Amino acid sequence: MDYIQIFASITGVVFLTLQVLHNKWMWLFQILTSASFAYVFGRDHLWATMSLNIYYVLIAILGIFSWRRVAKDAARKGEGDSKAIHLVRVTPKIMLISLGIFVGGSAIIIPIISHLDDPRPVFDGMVLCMSAIGSWWLTRSHIQQWFIWMVADTLLLSLALMEGLYPTAATNAFYVIASFVGYFNWKKKGVYVE
Numbered sequence: 427m428d429y430i431q432i433f434a435s436i437t438g439v440v441f442l443t444l445q446v447l448h449n450k451w452m453w454l455f456q457i458l459t460s461a462s463f464a465y466v467f468g469r470d471h472l473w474a475t476m477s478l479n480i481y482y483v484l485i486a487i488l489g490i491f492s493w494r495r496v497a498k499d500a501a502r503k504g505e506g507d508s509k510a511i512h513l514v515r516v517t518p519k520i521m522l523i524s525l526g527i528f529v530g531g532s533a534i535i536i537p538i539i540s541h542l543d544d545p546r547p548v549f550d551g552m553v554l555c556m557s558a559i560g561s562w563w564l565t566r567s568h569i570q571q572w573f574i575w576m577v578a579d580t581l582l583l584s585l586a587l588m589e590g591l592y593p594t595a596a597t598n599a600f601y602v603i604a605s606f607v608g609y610f611n612w613k614k615k616g617v618y619v620e
Contacts, residue, residue, distance in 0.1 A: 428466070
């Protein structure tokens with residue numbers, strides 16, 4: 427039995443539940459989940475997804491400080507309702523940068539991981555780029571990050587099934603459903619603070 431994959435799956439469900447609720451403790455669970463999944467994907471030679479999970483650990487640390495800043499800005503502007511989800515609008519500049527990261531990143535990463543014996547380089551590379559953008563948007567509290575997760579988690583679910591990583595696939599099936607729930611929860615409770 428793969429206890430690390432099971433641990434990562436359990437902490438992943440807790441992480442995403444807290445993300446849907448916009449709870450700051452999600453960052454701790456993201457660190458636990460991502461460190462565990464980095465090991466699982468590295469062991470199975472899925473290099474892009476392994477690297478992505480290392481990135482998630484780093485982005486979680488950034489997210490802790492970024493969300494504190496957004497909460498302080500909201501409190502300073504009198505929008506400090508603790509039940510509100512403080513949102514920041516995605517600017518056209520952020521959209522263009524993100525599109526460039528996705529296209530350029532995929533074009534660079536896919537050929538590299540193809541040469542590293544990655545069994546699914548296109549899926550793995552695209553998931554890496556989408557998830558990197560989704561995580562960045564999460565730290566900035568952009569509601570549109572949920573759309574990125576809907577697609578990325580569906581691809582990751584497919585990748586996990588193709589590789590026989592069934593606890594990981596189950597976790598990603600939960601992530602896909604939670605992405606829809608998260609979007610509607612953030613939309614219902616969201617307040618723009620800029």
